[in-house]
Amino acid sequence: MSIPAEQRRAEFEDEALIHLDALFGLALRLSGGDEPRAEDLVQETMLKAYRAWDRFEAGTNCRAWLMTILRNTFINQFRKQKSRPVPVEFDQLAERPSSDALYEADPEGRIFDHIIDDQVIAAIDELPEEFRVAVVLSDLEGLSYQEVAELMDIPVGTVKSRLFRARKRLQGRLYEYAVEMGYVK
Amino acid sequence: MTECSTPPTGAERPGEPKLSCEEALARVYEYLDGELGAADHDAVRRHLEKCRNCYPHFDFERLFLDYVHELGAGEKARPGLEDRVREMLAAETD
Numbered sequence A: 001m002s003i004p005a006e007q008r009r010a011e012f013e014d015e016a017l018i019h020l021d022a023l024f025g026l027a028l029r030l031s032g033g034d035e036p037r038a039e040d041l042v043q044e045t046m047l048k049a050y051r052a053w054d055r056f057e058a059g060t061n062c063r064a065w066l067m068t069i070l071r072n073t074f075i076n077q078f079r080k081q082k083s084r085p086v087p088v089e090f091d092q093l094a095e096r097p098s099s100d101a102l103y104e105a106d107p108e109g110r111i112f113d114h115i116i117d118d119q120v121i122a123a124i125d126e127l128p129e130e131f132r133v134a135v136v137l138s139d140l141e142g143l144s145y146q147e148v149a150e151l152m153d154i155p156v157g158t159v160k161s162r163l164f165r166a167r168k169r170l171q172g173r174l175y176e177y178a179v180e181m182g183y184v185k
Numbered sequence B: 001m002t003e004c005s006t007p008p009t010g011a012e013r014p015g016e017p018k019l020s021c022e023e024a025l026a027r028v029y030e031y032l033d034g035e036l037g038a039a040d041h042d043a044v045r046r047h048l049e050k051c052r053n054c055y056p057h058f059d060f061e062r063l064f065l066d067y068v069h070e071l072g073a074g075e076k077a078r079p080g081l082e083d084r085v086r087e088m089l090a091a092e093t094d
């Protein structure tokens, strides 16, 4: 193997590997806590990035570049298996009138200072994939509705309704935890 | 005080349709996500300036979203992943 190839690899490793935790974190949330799937996603992302390394502009945001590759890689897989219908049970549950129970029990949101993050992360992981991906892209990654819509290949209105239902479902889970903890009655 | 010829501005604009609480609350996430157009955003903001019912509701949703935005930043790659990535890159370089 040539010296320039070795230098290129060393340079890539220096720039890219420091973002491994962030990439794994995003991969893990997108795949709903499935660690082997998340690791595969990170590996595939790193391989694609390495092959495209000559096209990366030095001095620009390497982390953002890698995260975009990871998102796109995930979305390609997601679209291929997208034919599954949304579980009806979720739609019905999410519309239940108690969706404001948390607000009514704790309007000042003190629970957010006391809840254990892992419980909420588990609740995100448990969301049906179509809802989870919308929440992760919007709320954890900060993408706009339009960006989420384009990535997921759905109308902006569908992004809105999925975010609404998913967020209300999360609040419902938070309410249940708050009751379990004896934090609200 | 303002002269009669001065165009009314902000909350005092008389021709503007006022939002009901229901309409304001239906826009809570779009408002907090910064996804409303300028006119709609202003209409919600003006409603919130005056509505004691909606304001705490919006405040609560903002706290909720702030909380969710902070989640998931602390994840660490599992041991072994970095080594496997390095091996893969070395194999790719050969």
Ligand SMILES: [Zn+2]
Residues within 6 Å of the ligand: B020, B021, B022, B024, B047, B051, B052, B053, B054, B055
């Ligand atoms: Zn109101």
